[in-house]
Amino acid sequence: MREFLGNMAKPLRGAPQSLANQRPFLLVGNSLLLYGVDLDRLHELTSGRMQIYPIFLEATGYYDWLYGLRRLFRQGSRPQVVVVASQ
Numbered sequence: 001m002r003e004f005l006g007n008m009a010k011p012l013r014g015a016p017q018s019l020a021n022q023r024p025f026l027l028v029g030n031s032l033l034l035y036g037v038d039l040d041r042l043h044e045l046t047s048g049r050m051q052i053y054p055i056f057l058e059a060t061g062y063y064d065w066l067y068g069l070r071r072l073f074r075q076g077s078r079p080q081v082v083v084v085a086s087q
Contacts (some may be wrong), residue, residue: 016087
């Protein structure tokens with residue numbers, strides 16, 4: 001998870017000029033979210049307003065994301081919206 005999150009921090013640090021009018025939206029969760037959200041439809045509905053960065057890791061729970069998000073924020077990630085789905 002550490003290496004994966006390290007790679008994810010970079011796109012969330014700052015949006016390119018072409019995406020300046022779109023809010024960075026971080027969507028994180030486990031397999032329940034992965035199979036419960038239609039990402040294509042979500043992108044279609046929010047394309048002009050949000051740039052969605054989904055992170056789905058199977059068999060993760062609350063504490064995995066607590067520490068994972070802390071790491072992303074420490075590395076400079078600054079999404080405007082964060083949605084965490086975990087059971």
